[in-house]
Each structure stands twice: as C-alpha cells, then as structure tokens.
Amino acid sequence: xxxxxxxxxxxxxxxxxxxxxxxxxxxxxxxxxxxxxxxxxxxxxxxxxxxxxxxxxxxxxxxxxxxxxxxxxxxxxxxxxxxxxxxxxxxxxxxxxxxxxxxxxxxxxxxxxxxxxxxxxxxxxxxxxxxxxxxxxxxxxxxxxxxxxxxxxxxxxxxxxxxxxxxxxxxxxxxxxxxxxxxxxxxxxxxxxxxxxxxxxxxxxxxxxxxxxxxxxxxxxxxxxxxxxxxxxxxxxxxxxxxxxxxxxxxxxxxxxxxxxxxxxxxxxxxxxxxxxxxxxxxxxxxxxxxxxxxxxxxxxxxxxxxxxxxxxxxxxxxxxxxxxxxxxxxxxxxxxxxxxxxxxxxxxx
Amino acid sequence: xxxxxxxxxxxxxxxxxxxxxxxxxxxxxxxxxxxxxxxxxxxxxxxxxxxxxxxxxxxxxxxxxxxxxxxxxxxxxxxxxxxxxxxxxxxxxxxxxxxxxxxxxxxxxxxxxxxxxxxxxxxxxxxxxxxxxxxxxxxxxxxxxxxxxxxxxxxxxxxxxxxxxxxxxxxxxxxxxxxxxxxxxxxxxxxxxxxxxxxxxxxxxxxxxxxxxxxxxxxxxxxxxxxxxxxxxxxxxxxxxxxxxxxxxxxxxxxxxxxxxxxxxxxxxxxxxxxxxxxxxxxxxxxxxxxxxxxxxxxxxxxxxxxxxxxxxxxxxxxxxxxxxxxxxxxxxxxxxxxxxxxxxxxxxx
DNA sequence: CTGAAAGCGCTAACAG
DNA sequence: CTGTTAGCGCTTTCAG
Numbered sequence: 001x002x003x004x005x006x007x008x009x010x011x012x013x014x015x016x017x018x019x020x021x022x023x024x025x026x027x028x029x030x031x032x033x034x035x036x037x038x039x040x041x042x043x044x045x046x047x048x049x050x051x052x053x054x055x056x057x058x059x060x061x062x063x064x065x066x067x068x069x070x071x072x073x074x075x076x077x078x079x080x081x082x083x084x085x086x087x088x089x090x091x092x093x094x095x096x097x098x099x100x101x102x103x104x105x106x107x108x109x110x111x112x113x114x115x116x117x118x119x120x121x122x123x124x125x126x127x128x129x130x131x132x133x134x135x136x137x138x139x140x141x142x143x144x145x146x147x148x149x150x151x152x153x154x155x156x157x158x159x160x161x162x163x164x165x166x167x168x169x170x171x172x173x174x175x176x177x178x179x180x181x182x183x184x185x186x187x188x189x190x191x192x193x194x195x196x197x198x199x200x201x202x203x204x205x206x207x208x209x210x211x212x213x214x215x216x217x218x219x220x221x222x223x224x225x226x227x228x229x230x231x232x233x234x235x236x237x238x239x240x241x242x243x244x245x246x247x248x249x250x251x252x253x254x255x256x257x258x259x260x261x262x263x264x265x266x267x268x269x270x271x272x273x274x275x276x277x278x279x280x281x282x283x284x285x286x287x288x289x290x291x292x293x294x295x296x297x298x299x300x301x302x303x304x305x306x307x308x309x310x311x312x313x314x315x316x317x318x319x320x321x322x323x324x325x326x327x328x329x330x331x332x333x334x335x336x337x338x339x340x341x342x343x344x345x346x347x348x349x350x
Numbered sequence: 351x352x353x354x355x356x357x358x359x360x361x362x363x364x365x366x367x368x369x370x371x372x373x374x375x376x377x378x379x380x381x382x383x384x385x386x387x388x389x390x391x392x393x394x395x396x397x398x399x400x401x402x403x404x405x406x407x408x409x410x411x412x413x414x415x416x417x418x419x420x421x422x423x424x425x426x427x428x429x430x431x432x433x434x435x436x437x438x439x440x441x442x443x444x445x446x447x448x449x450x451x452x453x454x455x456x457x458x459x460x461x462x463x464x465x466x467x468x469x470x471x472x473x474x475x476x477x478x479x480x481x482x483x484x485x486x487x488x489x490x491x492x493x494x495x496x497x498x499x500x501x502x503x504x505x506x507x508x509x510x511x512x513x514x515x516x517x518x519x520x521x522x523x524x525x526x527x528x529x530x531x532x533x534x535x536x537x538x539x540x541x542x543x544x545x546x547x548x549x550x551x552x553x554x555x556x557x558x559x560x561x562x563x564x565x566x567x568x569x570x571x572x573x574x575x576x577x578x579x580x581x582x583x584x585x586x587x588x589x590x591x592x593x594x595x596x597x598x599x600x601x602x603x604x605x606x607x608x609x610x611x612x613x614x615x616x617x618x619x620x621x622x623x624x625x626x627x628x629x630x631x632x633x634x635x636x637x638x639x640x641x642x643x644x645x646x647x648x649x650x651x652x653x654x655x656x657x658x659x660x661x662x663x664x665x666x667x668x669x670x671x672x673x674x675x676x677x678x679x680x681x682x683x684x685x686x687x688x689x690x691x692x693x694x695x696x697x698x699x700x
Numbered sequence: 701c702t703g704a705a706a707g708c709g710c711t712a713a714c715a716g
Numbered sequence: 717c718t719g720t721t722a723g724c725g726c727t728t729t730c731a732g
Contacts, residue, residue: 013725024703029727037701059486060419061725063410064708071467071488102470110476115483117421117467120452126460133465136409138421243651275625301593363709374719379711387717411709414724 012053021049032057063137072114072324073139074105075130077121077146077153079210095240096268096296097313098145101167104317105143112325127153134162141328143167143320144176147211163327163334165320169212177327178337179320183213186309186342187220188227190263190291193307193344195228197289199261203234205248205273207265214240217265217293234259238269242298245269249276261350262290267298267308274302274349289350304348311342362403371399382407413487422464422674423489424455425480427471427496427503429560445590446618446646447663448495451517454667455493462675477503484512491678493517493670494526497561513677513684515670519562527677528687529670533563536659536692537570538577540613540641543657543694545578547639549611553584555598555623557615564590567615567643584609588619592648595619599626611700612640617648617658624652624699639700654698661692 014032018025023042030038031046038046049055063069076098109116117139121127134142134157141163146153157164158175166178194202204221207214218235225233234256236248245264249272252259264270270292277284284290284304292299295310323335364382368375373392380388381396388396399405413419426448459466467489471477484492484507491513496503507514508525516528544552554571557564568585575583584606586598595614599622602609614620620642627634634640634654642649645660673685 014727015725025726026703026728027701030702033727039701042702056482056485058414058725059488060410060413060417061708062727064408064414064710064725065727067410067708069410069488071483074468106470110479113479115467115469115479115488117465118424119465120456129460129463129465132406133421135406138409138419138465364711365709375710376712376719377717380718383711389717392718408709411724412711414709414726415711417724 011058012055013058014055016053017046017049017055020053021046067137068328069138069140070114071117071139072109072328073117073119073134073142074102075119075121075142075144075146075153075157077127077144077148077151079148079151080123096298097266097294100296100313101145101317104314105321107314108318108321108325114325121153127156131156131160135160141165141324143317143324147213148208149210149212149215163324165324165327167317167320169216177323177334179316179323179340180337181311181316181340181342183216183342184220184223186293186311187217187263188224189342189344190293190309191221191224191228193291193346194261194263194289194350195230197261197285197350199289200230201232201234201256201259202230202261202263203236203252203256203259204262205236205238205245205252205264205269207238207240207269209237211240214265221263238265238272240266240269242268242272242275245272246276247272249273253277253280260288262288264290264292267292267294267296267302267306270306270308270349271298271302274306278303285348285350291350295345299345299347302349307347307350308345309342310345312340316340361408362405363408364405366403367396367399367405370403371396417487418678419488419490420464421467421489422459422678423467423469423484423492424452425469425471425492425494425496425503425507427477427494427498427501429498429501430473446648447616447644450646450663451495451667454664455671457664458668458671458675464675471503477506481506481510485510491515491674493667493674497563499560499562499565513674515674515677517667517670519566527673527684529666529673529690530687531661531666531690531692533566533692534570534573536643536661537567537613538574539692539694540643540659541571541574541578543641543696544611544613544639544700545580547611547635547700549639550580551582551584551606551609552580552611552613553586553602553606553609554613555586555588555595555602555615555619557588557590557619559587561590564615571613588615588622590616590619592618592622592625595622596626597622599623603627603630610638612638614640614642617642617644617646617652617656620656620658620699621648621652624656628653635698635700641700645695649695649697652699657697657700658695659692660695662690666690 014025014028017028027042028046031043119130121130144157144164144166155175164176166176169178169180206218209215222233234252236252238244238248264273270290282288292306292308295308299306299308319338327335364375364378367378377392378396381393469480471480494507494514494516495518505525514526516526519528519530556568559565572583584602586602588594588598614623620640632638642656642658645658649656649658669688677685
C-alpha cells in the first residue's frame with residue numbers, strides 16, 4: 001500500500017521484466033520473440049513477469065537494432081487537382097476499385113501481422129513528405145497505386161531502394177515490379193461478346209486517357225474491332241465516375257444515335273450510362289447491348305445487371321502483397337511482375 | 351577511383367556527417383532539427399556534408415530518445431460482417447462521407463508534416479493487432495472513426511492512455527473526446543423545411559439503427575414531427591447505400607403510397623430513393639418533396655439536385671486533428687469535445 | 701540453454 | 717555557440 005504500488009509512470013522495459021522474473025534481459029527477449037531455445041520453466045516465469053508488469057515491447061528500440069518496422073505502406077498517388085467538387089481524397093475513396101485493392105492486400109497482410117499505413121500523394125509537397133517518411137525507415141516496404149502516366153513517383157520510389165511493388169501498370173516504365181491485368185485482352189473479350197450478339201455498331205466510353213489502364217482498354221477495343229473488320233469506333237471519354245459515364249453516354253448518343261453495342265471501361269461509368277439510356281427510352285440489351293469492366297459491386301446494382309469483364313482485383317492485390325513481403329524477407333533482387341487474365345461475366349445487359 | 355568511391359552499403363549516420371563536416375554530432379543534430387543556435391558558417395558546412403553523404407535521419411533512433419514518432423493513426427472500426435457482397439473494406443471506401451473525413455484531417459495534418467497511417471478494424475483479431483500496434487508506440491496518437499454502438503474499441507483505446515479523438519459520437523460512452531454534428535437538430539431542420547412546404551404526410555428512410563448517428567437522426571425526426579402535431583411517422587430502414595435507399599423507398603411506398611414529404615438520413619440513400627420515385631412516375635418535389643442528409647457529392651448528382659442537411663464534415667475532421675495534435679504536444683488532460691451545427695442547403699428536391 | 705557485454709543512431713543535459 | 721557525455725530499450729554475438 002505504499003507509493004510503489006501506484007501504476008508506474010514509466011512503462012515497463014525488458015529490464016524490469018528480467019528483474020521480476022529473476023533472469024537476464026536476453027532470456028526475456030528470447031521469450032518475447034518466441035525463440036524455441038528457452039527452458040519451459042524459465043519461460044513460464046518470464047511470461048508471468050510480463051503479465052505482472054504489463055510489458056509491451058518498444059518498437060523504436062527494436063527497430064533500431066533489427067532495422068525492421070514490421071509494417072508497410074500503401075501509397076496512393078493521384079494527379080493534382082485543385083477543384084473542390086472532385087477533391088482527390090473523395091475520388092479515391094469513392095472508387096470501389098480501390099476498396100477491393102485494400103481488401104486484397106489485407107487478406108495477406110493481416111494473417112502475416114503486418115500493419116499497413118495508407119499514404120496519399122497528390123502534389124509536390126505531399127510527395128516530398130512521403131519520400132522523407134519512407135527514407136527515414138518508417139516502414140519496410142510499399143505498395144504503390146499510381147494511376148496516371150506522368151507520375152514521377154515510381155521512379156523516385158525505386159531510387160530509394162526500398163522494397164516496393166506497383167499495383168497496376170506503371171505507364172510502361174517498369175522500374176519496379178508490378179501486378180496487372182491484361183487490359184487489352186479484357187477489351188477484346190467485351191468486343192468479341194458484343195459481336196457474337198450480332199452487334200456491329202459498337203461504341204465505347206473510355207476512362208481518362210492519361211491513365212495507362214484506360215488507354216490500354218481503348219487500344220484493345222480498337223484492335224478487336226479491327227479484327228472483326230469494323231472500322232468505325234464511336235468514342236466518348238469519361239472520368240471513371242457514374243456521373244461522368246451518364247454524361248459521356250449523352251454525348252455518344254447525340255453523335256451516334258444508332259449504336260447497338262457499347263463497351264464501357266468501368267462498371268461505375270456503365271451504371272451512369274445505363275441511367276441515360278433508360279431516360280432516353282432505350283432498352284438494354286434489346287436496343288443496345290452493354291458490357292462493362294471490373295465486375296465491381298456497381299455491376300450488380302445496375303438495371304439490368306451488367307455483363308462485364310472481371311478483373312481479379314483482390315487476387316492481384318494479394319499477389320502484390322505477397323511479392324512485397326517476399327522481397328522484404330529475402331532482401332533479394334526484385335521479383336518478376338505478374339499479369340493476370342480477365343474473364344467475361346455474363347449477366348443481363350449483353 | 352578506389353573501392354571507397356562506391357556508394358556505401360551502410361546509410362550515412364550523424365557520425366559520418368559530423369566527420370565530413372569536421373564538427374561534433376551534436377552540432378549536426380542541431381542543424382538537422384533546425385535549432386536556431388548554430389553559427390551560420392558551420393551550418394553551411396554541415397548542410398554540405400549532409401548533401402554529400404546523402405544523410406537521412408534514422409527514425410527509430412530518434413524515436414527511441416524523443417519518445418515520439420511524429421505520425422498518427424486513423425482507425426476505422428466497423429462491425430464484423432462476413433458476407434462477401436458487402437465486404438467491410440468496400441463499404442468504408444465507397445462511402446463518400448469517409449473520403450471527406452480523410453480530406454479534412456489531411457488539411458491539418460499535412461501542413462503540420464504529420465503522416466497518417468490508416469488502420470482498419472473489423473473483428474477481434476484485427477482489433478488485437480491494432481492495439482498492439484498502438485501500444486508498441488508506432489504512432490503518437492489516433493483519430494477513431496467508430497460508427498456502431500456496441501464497439502468496445504473506444505473504451506480499449508482510452509485504456510491505452512494514448513492521445514485519441516473520436517470523429518463522431520461514440521455511442522454515448524464518452525471515454526474519449528469527440529467531434530460531432532448535432533444530428534437531432536439536423537433532422538429537425540429537414541422536417542421544419544418540409545412542413546413549411548405544406549407537407550404533412552412525411553416519411554423517413556433511416557440508417558442502420560445500431561449506428562448512433564442514424565438513431566439520433568431518427569429521434570430528431572420523431573421529435574420534430576411531434577412538435578408540429580404530426581403523429582404518424584412512416585419509416586423504413588436503409589443501410590446508407592444507394593441500393594439500400596432505393597429498396598427502402600419501395601417498401602415505404604408500398605405501405606404508404608400517399609407520402610408527400612420524405613427525409614432521408616443520407617444523400618447516398620436519397621439518390622437511390624429518387625431513382626425509385628422516378629421509376630414509379632412520382633415527380634419530385636411536386637408529388638413528394640425530398641430532403642437528404644450530409645450534403646455530399648451525391649446530392650449534386652441527384653436528379654433533381656437534392657435539398658439536404660449539410661454537416662461540415664471537413665471542418666469537423668480538421669478540428670479533430672487539431673485536438674489530437676494539441677493533446678500530443680501539450681500532454682495535458684484530454685480536451686473537451688466539440689459539437690457542430692448543421693445547416694439546410696436548399697436545392698430543387700424540396 | 702543462459703548471461704554478459706557491445707552496440708544500433710540519435711537527442712539532451714551540461715560544461716566550456 | 718559548440719563539444720562531451722550519457723543514455724533511450726532492445727537484439728545479438730560470444731562465452732560459459
């Protein structure tokens with residue numbers, strides 16, 4: 001009942017535990033780190049002492065010697081946009097694709113006990129902050145999501161020497177290993193499907209053309225059309241949002257009223273396009289067959305349910321996490337990139 | 351041109367810089383930490399040496415002595431759900447409200463140079479991992495977003511003694527300071543507005559009733575109705591998603607076909623409700639006036655544009671960040687919570 | 701299998 | 717204004 005019974009202001013250290021258990025710091029350390037070479041009896045004493053003192057390892061001290069933090073960063077890099085209406089953060093988090101990526105990463109990281117810090121980069125300033133954060137050794141590695149072509153971050157990141165993997169194709173400049181889906185093949189599958197449905201007047205709503213993925217899908221679309229001997233390719237650019245898809249559909253329709261097939265570069269935009277079609281009194285798929293891309297939740301929320309190209313986003317993200325973890329553990333040369341194949345998911349819209 | 355010219359395998363330390371600059375470690379430390387008490391001439395020499403060696407401070411070593419990491423965590427805690435269709439991560443990131451919170455936090459954190467690690471918690475396991483992460487001293491404090499009533503996390507977090515602030519009301523148990531909007535007042539403003547439009551048959555689409563915010567809005571709705579002498583209150587529960595709103599609207603309509611006013615507890619659900627109304631041939635606001643909640647982007651994407659209750663989400667989040675930073679710096683008793691007032695934003699739907 | 705001892709890289713008194 | 721001197725708490729050889 002003396003002052004000593006008060007909870008210590010200073011958190012317990014390894015030293016404290018060692019004293020209570022009557023062993024050396026080294027032994028406590030072994031127990032904490034689950035080393036097998038400890039006498040069961042001592043192990044018990046140490047565990048009791050840990051319990052009694054409420055000991056929690058100090059991460060900084062540990063990192064200082066191990067040079068590991070046992071955590072990684074997820075870096076999301078977007079191009080700068082200063083317009084309030086579509087602020088960066090809102091866009092990223094509203095995109096269902098992003099949620100799926102996070103889900104896939106966590107599937108691997110969680111069981112491994114590796115926490116993930118999310119870092120957002122959208123201008124020079126935040127980029128500098130991020131690089132400094134990474135270089136100071138706050139994390140052991142990073143997964144980078146970078147959607148726009150002119151992003152300097154992949155290059156800068158690779159120069160830090162920190163283990164890193166890109167989720168998505170880094171605009172050709174493969175300075176880092178990446179995980180990606182074969183976008184062109186996906187577009188081709190969409191077109192092939194529309195053609196098999198006897199559609200010949202096929203248009204497309206694309207994503208922003210400064211995003212490699214959007215470009216690839218358009219390229220695939222064009223090539224597939226050409227392969228079927230179709231030369232006309234009505235196109236409208238969207239911005240990967242639902243509202244943008246609705247708007248692009250209006251433009252497409254006003255210039256090409258006779259379309260009977262449509263490939264939309266994302267389900268979210270397709271959802272918007274479908275709304276426009278409904279309001280114009282066009283029936284799907286009777287008047288115009290529609291194929292989306294992603295196979296996200298949006299595809300199911302569509303009326304009618306959307307036929308779409310599935311990218312195995314979660315699996316890809318999980319693979320990215322595995323590659324990164326492997327790279328961190330092995331400290332070897334960066335692993336090879338891996339390309340996944342998309343699949344056609346047939347529902348009611350085409 | 352000897353072996354010594356090779357880039358060092360070992361990153362430069364303060365010691366290296368000191369040697370190159372011909373000063374002591376302490377002086378280099380002072381320069382790195384921008385202490386004013388350094389002779390300009392020496393300062394230059396040190397800066398050159400830093401440049402030459404490519405020195406970057408080691409965060410672990412620094413944290414070990416300062417007991418600070420200069421970073422914080424954003425903890426998002428959701429109730430467990432194991433159904434694939436609505437996986438946790440997808441839900442969180444698809445919610446525009448969340449994006450706004452992050453934006454508001456970053457507004458304060460970025461200029462302060464404080465990185466934010468995003469941590470997701472949705473089950474016992476991830477909760478344990480989170481607490482361990484926090485206790486090991488990975489971050490200096492945490493902002494918690496916890497939307498469901500029975501969440502044990504606020505309590506557990508408060509027991510760690512780590513500085514923390516809750517964004518949103520923690521289900522009454524105010525063990526931690528929080529920042530919140532007056533939900534009931536918001537609901538009252540919506541009802542008052544509908545009544546001023548001569549509507550008397552007013553229904554509501556609520557959020558999940560295990561979420562305090564949703565409950566508060568419903569309570570406010572009931573009280574406001576009562577204040578106007580209206581006793582009937584048609585209600586349907588939604589899940590804060592667009593599809594859920596559309597579905598709730600269908601149920602509401604089938605049981606109460608004569609509604610002429612509607613309060614929806616979120617813009618996203620209102621967007622869905624509007625779609626249902628359109629398909630039923632009901633005109634808004636002529637046949638039924640609709641008021642949403644949030645004033646998110648969804649409100650503008652609505653057809654017609656949605657009259658809604660604006661919560662100053664970004665400002666609230668910014669305030670939460672300020673409270674947290676203050677608490678970390680001052681190491682004082684937790685600050686008081688703060689309540690913000692909502693406002694009515696009149697557009698075309700009511 | 702266990703303990704002693706040597707740092708990891710940095711900041712913070714404290715003298716000078 | 718600058719340098720010296722102690723550690724911060726932990727892991728890790730290396731002997732025993």
